[in-house]
Each structure stands twice: as structure tokens, then as C-alpha cells.
Amino acid sequence: MLVLSRRVGESVVVGDDVTITVLEVRGDVVRVGIAAPRSVAVHRAELLAELATENQSSASPSEDAVASLTRALRERR
């Protein structure tokens, strides 16, 4: 990991198209602005981790779970 120190108002440029700027520091919260083309996805790391975990937990349910769900949905109609 490249580690840099920045003051409020200073920026870091990543690749050709992404600029990260420190906008404000208040207590232990740092507000950052990210300028990037719309084709570059920007997400909070913990959200991506949560989605990966949820997908992993959802993947390949047991045959019993599938049968049980199919039956329950049929009964619901």
C-alpha cells in the first residue's frame, strides 16, 4: 500500500482518471471527494465486503433448502 499524508484541500491522483481530494477533517472523520469517470465504480470498502459475503452465503444452497423453498412458494399462490 502506498502511504501519503495530505492536508485538507490536497489531492492524490490515481492512474490517469481518478483524483481523490481531502475535503474536510472533523474529529476522527475524514471527508474525501473522488473524481472519476462514471465507468469507474467507487464504493465504500465495507459495502463491497458485505455484498461479497452475502453472495457467498447465498451461493449453492442445499437441495433440501431449494426443495423447501420451491414448495413454500407453490403453497403461497
Place this chain on the structure above:
Amino acid sequence: MMRAVAMDDETPTLQELPVIEMARPMPGFPEDQRFALVHLDDAGMLGALRSLDHDGLEFLVVPAVQFFPSYAPEIEDDLVAELGITSADDVVVLLVVHAGESLASTTVNLRAPLVINTITRRAAQVILEDGSLAVAAPLVA
């Protein structure tokens, strides 16, 4: 920007598609590019997205419109271009199901729906901005 809204109740929303290509990989599954979408029931309420790259990997999916009729995720222009979408009618929105012990404990991911262009067969699990949409929302009330 386009909104994927439920257009028509009679339109079969879970059609079988033999090969779907992910324009972006699903979070947690960077190696899985190609999937087949198959029915698991006759009513088109439950399907499986089966990996063509890894035997045995599958996700249970439901058409969002059947369970959340007013759910209308926004599709950014970039994604519209990546999936080659020319009409909202070509788009199907599915939700990844996390099967629980019972229907009551079964959840779906409303924060990251699966958007599929049925014409180009390109798809992506889109991460929506709305923080109020649950990653594990109850499938049924």
C-alpha cells in the same frame, strides 16, 4: 439513466437463458463470467443462475416484480451502455435469494439486484446507492 420498472404482469419475467455474460463480476465471484438462467418451478417465481465456469455454483433468484412490484432500481447510463440496453422492455431484474430454514427467514438482496438484458444476454449485479435498501430483506412480509 433508466429506471427498470415492472411493465406488465403478463410478461413472463423469468425466461430461461442458456448463456448470460456478466459485464461486471458479482462481488465475491470474480472468476465467474458465464451463467445459465433456468426455471426451478413452473410458475416462473424461482430460478437458478448456474455458473458455466464452475460446476456446482449456483444462485437462487426471483423476479423482483413478483415480490416487490414497486421496486424500481435506477440503471446508470454507463450500465445501460455496458449491457447494450436499447429498451427498458428488454431488461429483467432478478434478486439473489439467501435461502433460510423457512420461507419466513429467506431473504433477498435489494441493494444489489441482478440486471439482465434479455436481448444481448449481458448482465450485472448492480450496486445501488440507496442505503435504505437491505442486503438481506425478507422475501415475504
